Amino acid sequence: MAPTLPQRRLVASYAVILVFAALFLAPLALALTTSLKSPEEITRVLSLPLSLHVQNYGVAFAEMGRSFLNSLLITAPAVVLSILIGSIAGYPLAMTRGRGGKIAYFILLSGMLVPFQIVQIPLFFMIHAIGLYDTIPGMWLVHTAYAVPFCTFFMRNFFSSVPRSMYEAARIDGCTVTGYFWRLLMPASASGLAALAIIQSRAIWNDLLFAMTLTSSDSARPATVAIAGFTSGTQVEYGPLMAATIVSTLPVMLAYLAFQKSFVRGLLGGSGK
Structure with a gap:
């Protein structure tokens, strides 16, 4: 059964909302992945960290004091x-x-x-x-x-x-x-x-x-x-x-x-x- 016009509009609305949500969350996700990378991995901006370099958070807390x-x-x-x-x-x-x-x-x-x-x-x-x-x-x-x-x-x-x-x-x-x-x-x-x-x-x-x-x-x-x-x-x-x-x-x-x-x-x- 083909979706009705209201259903198609609802799906389109949710799709637009998801796109905007992804655009707004992208900088936060990029910052989060970068915070878990080692210095050697920093240049690979869009890649996920090979291992969780949590030492960055230790340095951050030490510097922020x-x-x-x-x-x-x-x-x-x-x-x-x-x-x-x-x-x-x-x-x-x-x-x-x-x-x-x-x-x-x-x-x-x-x-x-x-x-x-x-x-x-x-x-x-x-x-x-x-x-x-x-x-x-x-x-x-x-x-x-x-x-x-x-x-x-x-x-x-x-x-x-x-x-x-x-x-x-x-x-x-x-x-x-x-x-x-x-x-x-x-x-x-x-x-x-x-x-x-x-x-x-x-x-x-x-x-x-x-x-x-x-x-x-x-x-x-x-x-x-x-x-x-x-x-x-x-x-x-x-x-x-x-x-x-x-x-x-x-x-x-x-x-x-x-x-x-x-x-x-x-x-x-x-x-x-």
């Missing part, structure tokens, strides 16, 4: 602080209907248009002057400040998707404006918060420019700076470099896999609430 822990200590607080401030700022902007609220909203959004390279040198001197250069709290401050415009933009739009009738019902029941935010709006926005947390975690975890500018010692440098150290002007240690890259991607990948449903609902504006 404390930097992996530093990335965790930088990313987690910076994500929490930036989302918290962005949510508090986005709440009144979502509730305001007048022209003043829109003007304040667009002024705040202008912070998203400023490239880091423009403020790199003044930021270096500022952080150095307040005594936070080469410290983890200094990285919290910088990442939080730079992420607030985007977090405010994201949460303002998400809060706007919550029916206003919920706010009016809460006010009738005697709930204060602050109580509505903490007791009702934030729990109802869990999917948006999860989506924003994953986006911010990826951005902060993968940051290199802030890290190279504002850290200089093993006590504060994150994993991205340690990974960059595997390359030099004369030599690139491809095996340990790929091993360190694989290790550094695991936390963000696991976070996404754990919260992927909330992530998708959050990007859709909470349509699954």
